[in-house]
Amino acid sequence: MIHINRPPKSRNPQSLNPINSLQNPSFSQSRMPSFLSKSLLRLPPKSLLFPMSTVAAAKSRLRGVVFDMDGTLTVPVIDFAAMYKAVLGDVEYKRIKAENPSGIDILHHIESWSPEKQQEAYKIIADFEKQGLDRLQIMPAQLCGFLDAKKIRRGLITRNVKDAVDLFHQRFGMMFSPALSREFRPYKPSPAPLLHICSTWDVQPNEVMMVGDSLKDDVACGKNAGALTCLLDEKGRYGSQDFANLDLTPDFKVSSLIEVHSLLKSNFDLTP
Numbered sequence: 001m002i003h004i005n006r007p008p009k010s011r012n013p014q015s016l017n018p019i020n021s022l023q024n025p026s027f028s029q030s031r032m033p034s035f036l037s038k039s040l041l042r043l044p045p046k047s048l049l050f051p052m053s054t055v056a057a058a059k060s061r062l063r064g065v066v067f068d069m070d071g072t073l074t075v076p077v078i079d080f081a082a083m084y085k086a087v088l089g090d091v092e093y094k095r096i097k098a099e100n101p102s103g104i105d106i107l108h109h110i111e112s113w114s115p116e117k118q119q120e121a122y123k124i125i126a127d128f129e130k131q132g133l134d135r136l137q138i139m140p141a142q143l144c145g146f147l148d149a150k151k152i153r154r155g156l157i158t159r160n161v162k163d164a165v166d167l168f169h170q171r172f173g174m175m176f177s178p179a180l181s182r183e184f185r186p187y188k189p190s191p192a193p194l195l196h197i198c199s200t201w202d203v204q205p206n207e208v209m210m211v212g213d214s215l216k217d218d219v220a221c222g223k224n225a226g227a228l229t230c231l232l233d234e235k236g237r238y239g240s241q242d243f244a245n246l247d248l249t250p251d252f253k254v255s256s257l258i259e260v261h262s263l264l265k266s267n268f269d270l271t272p
Contacts, residue, residue: 002259004252004267062228062268063203065147065260066194067176068212069158069168072232072257074138083128087121103216107159107182129161138172143257146264151272155179155197157210159187159217188217191225198225209251211260215242219250228252230260
């Protein structure tokens with residue numbers, strides 16, 4: 001079932017854009033497009049599924065889709081709880097988990113550590129990620145063929161390492177460009193990587209959709225950039241209370257990538 005949420009009041013992408021603090025030279029030298037306020041879609045209540053008479057008059061142009069990788073394009077194969085415990089220790093893991101019921105941002109947490117301690121933590125994380133690479137599985141990819149047929153650009157933003165992105169491209173023969181890994185700073189939930197992709201494509205953020213399985217990373221990244229957002233929630237993890245707790249409501253919520261295919265066809269002008 002595809003849920004459509006009325007977009008919240010538009011945010012000002014400029015006030016949330018950390019461009020001046022970016023450390024990525026290629027990004028700072030990129031020409032950023034002028035930012036337009038996000039146009040509101042006249043969408044029906046989420047209890048209705050694409051009534052054509054309502055949606056047809058409100059279709060907005062969509063020129064690109066940006067995907068998360070782990071849990072969105074690939075099946076999760078990393079034991080994150082075990083990884084966090086290995087990095088933090090059992091006691092610290094339990095304390096931080098209790099303080100962050102929506103999930104632990106391990107990369108952000110270790111940024112305040114000493115260089116030596118950070119190096120040890122990154123090594124542990126890399127070991128778990130390498131084990132994940134050996135068991136990497138792809139989710140259904142029909143959506144990519146549809147986007148290619150419509151000449152809709154597709155990019156990728158992940159907090160995984162570049163090696164994982166390269167392996168994903170090699171193993172499954174599907175290219176996403178740009179494909180930004182965590183070596184690009186700042187990473188999600190900062191809007192910087194998504195704004196960089198919009199700049200590279202020379203499109204406005206409100207002509208792009210961010211698709212991912214994380215409310216606090218993927219949806220936050222898209223919202224902060226002024227883009228449309230689609231939350232992939234295969235197991236029904238998220239509800240209205242989660243949206244309220246984080247003050248983040250995705251524009252769309254789907255339970256599979258196949259539903260994204262239907263969503264795009266029904267709600268957007270996909271003219272090249």
